[in-house]
Amino acid sequence: MYYLGSATQASDYETTMSFIINHIMKTFTRGLDIAEALEKLEKLDFTPYKPTLKTSGETDAVLKRTEEKNFEYEFKDDYTEYKKRILTYDDNKLKSYALLWERCSKGMKNKLESRKDFDTFGKNPIHLLQAIKEHALNYQENKYEMLIISQVLRCLLNYKQKEKESSQDDTVAARPDIDQPLVGTKINQNLNGQST
Numbered sequence: 345m346y347y348l349g350s351a352t353q354a355s356d357y358e359t360t361m362s363f364i365i366n367h368i369m370k371t372f373t374r375g376l377d378i379a380e381a382l383e384k385l386e387k388l389d390f391t392p393y394k395p396t397l398k399t400s401g402e403t404d405a406v407l408k409r410t411e412e413k414n415f416e417y418e419f420k421d422d423y424t425e426y427k428k429r430i431l432t433y434d435d436n437k438l439k440s441y442a443l444l445w446e447r448c449s450k451g452m453k454n455k456l457e458s459r460k461d462f463d464t465f466g467k468n469p470i471h472l473l474q475a476i477k478e479h480a481l482n483y484q485e486n487k488y489e490m491l492i493i494s495q496v497l498r499c500l501l502n503y504k505q506k507e508k509e510s511s512q513d514d515t516v517a518a519r520p521d522i523d524q525p526l527v528g529t530k531i532n533q534n535l536n537g538q539s540t
Contacts, residue, residue, distance in 0.1 A: 345360060345447055345448070345449055346360055346444075346447055346448045346449060346452050346476050346480055347449045347451065347452060347480065356480070357476075357477060357480040357481055359513075360447060361382075364382075364440075364443060364444065364447065365379045365382060365383060367443070368382070368436070368440055368443070372436050372439060372440070373432055373435075373436070374429060374432045374433070374436070375436060377429070377432070377433045377436065378433060378436040378437060378439075378440050378469070381433075381469075381470060382440065382469060382470065382473055385470055385473060385474055385477075386470065387470060388433065390426070390429070390430055390433070393426060393429070394426055395419055395422035395423050395426055396419075397415060397416065397419045398415040398418075398419070399412065399415070400412045400415065437467070437468065437469055438467055440469040441467045441468065441469040441472055444469055444472050444473055444476065445472065448476065452476065452479060452480070455479050456472070456475055456476070456479065459475060461475075462475075
């Protein structure tokens with residue numbers, strides 16, 4: 345479940361994202377394409393996969409015609425498969441958008457719907473996921489600097505591994521996508537009595 349960002353729930357984004365990517369790869373037809381796009385947070389480029397029609401290098405007219413006819417059949421098959429892949433990707437975009445939306449908490453949905461650019465998402469899962477990531481990991485929004493620092497330090501000091509969580513999973517959860525240089529800078533500036 346994607347929750348609105350808080351210092352204690354920032355690591356849940358990675359766990360939920362990992363679950364959704366695995367679910368998409370297992371259950372969607374050709375789910376690898378949309379899973380790759382969601383992991384990279386950018387639209388998949390199908391241009392390198394587009395087939396090209398080969399030409400024969402034969403000098404004999406009969407052999408050349410036969411080989412070019414075979415190349416034409418191969419091209420038609422490859423192009424049909426290429427178009428199916430693109431159509432499946434487009435279908436999976438809608439499915440993954442619905443899956444991501446379904447995994448959002450009520451608070452997250454309200455926050456996303458209140459965005460000025462929400463109408464421009466256009467059932468695009470990549471835009472939705474970027475916004476989810478922004479809100480799930482941005483627990484510093486509209487708060488005082490010292491409050492942010494104290495919450496980060498409290499999370500760091502009270503951090504413990506979850507029950508039935510492996511050490512590797514714990515390492516991933518312990519380092520969420522937080523703007524650590526910014527937090528460190530704010531701590532140093534506030535300790536030295538400077539303001540940002």
